[in-house]
Amino acid sequence: MEHLDLAPIARAEGSIVLPGSKSISNRTLLLAALAEGVTEVLGLLDSDDVTVMLAALDQLGVRIQRHGDSRDFTVSGVAGPFPVKSGNFFLGNAGTAFRPLTAALALSGGDYQLSGVPRMHERPIGDLIDALRGLGAQVAYTGNPGYPPLTLSPAQGTGADQVAVRGDVSSQFLTALLMALPLTGRRVTVQVIGELISKPYIDITLNLMARFGVTVERDGWAAFTVDGSQRYHSPGVIHVEGDASSASYFLAAGALGRGPVRVEGVGSGSIQGDVRFADALAAIGADIRWGDNWIEARGTGRVKAFDADFNHIPDAAMTLAVAALAADGRSVLRNIGSWRVKETDRIAAMATELRKVGAVVEEGEDWLAITPPAQLTPNAAIDTYDDHRMAMCFSLVALLGAPVRINDPKCVGKTFPGYFQAFASICQPA
């Protein structure tokens, strides 16, 4: 297996222009595709998760032109359901492509097959399918019930004007439904069953839908209604913000490696919930400065142990689990149960790999507790489980004085193919 050996790093300092947000890139592409009019999408993320979305939309007859070798694209919307009425789509391990496309295609009146990598076929989708069936969608499970791959056929009947979806497995089910609802042409209310997780991602969805002209009425986090008379219209131009989850590794590097490290592309004006990672870093002792479109972190020489709920920042919280290796006591990450159904079982993976560097780790169904060792074990070979975030988080171990090996480093391609080059650019060897 390919690996990357990282030598101890004395100091992290510098600035990074972030790649585009995965969550905003894939939502924007889908909304621009369904909209009437032409949308200029500027600063689209270049990574596996976005590549599968671009390829699927191309297959579906959406005209997307790239401007030279930039990350700026012109998307000519199809103004409603997709014109291509059949197709077989491979969506890798991209939750932000798989769930939203499932909903949009289930309501597009065609015959479609959707599949992904083996891990995608272990990630639940049954709650979304149940809700779509309530809207008349015809969905068959090709493999295990409740999981991809899927076969979609044209919807039948008029469908209900009220459906329920579980909110406690993945917020992407609600996101997918909301974005697809204008395709029904009806007024539909979605009721959320159970405590909605990852709420800030719903804010991203509502924000982008509004920019495309569709407003959602809501009763807190319990019910969302889309009036069927609304259609998506291009807002003209969408600038994709930098990725706030990707920012977490560099901000943590600034906090653990003296700093300052600045990330450019997200700041106080961001619509991404993961910018709140910077608050979590501040709470454990980092010195954080905010600009409109940048965030900067520097270390204060102390990392305080923490015990907190990270349900609102599930992706960036993984970075805190590794930062906990530098803390002055036992840290606890709570309410992170969704980690178990992401790229890998992230609670199990994180526990196993943190133990390799010497930490004492306790693990529960939806929590993780980490007690750092007096001295990190050098030369641990970190397995990454085809999980980009495992690879990116564990690069931070090199900032804590221990050489570390990252197995299969190219798995970062899911959201950040250039991660290790960017990381090296802020690192000064010990």
Ligand SMILES: O=C(O)C1=C[C@@H](OP(=O)(O)O)[C@@H](O)[C@H](O)C1
């Ligand atoms: O909607 C989104 O863009 C995302 C929602 C989150 O998933 P869950 O809602 O499954 O926690 C997050 O982990 C994922 O990386 C992106």
Ligand SMILES: C=C(OP(=O)(O)O)C(=O)O
């Ligand atoms: C959970 C993640 O991805 P996905 O969009 O596939 O759910 C992630 O990027 O951490």
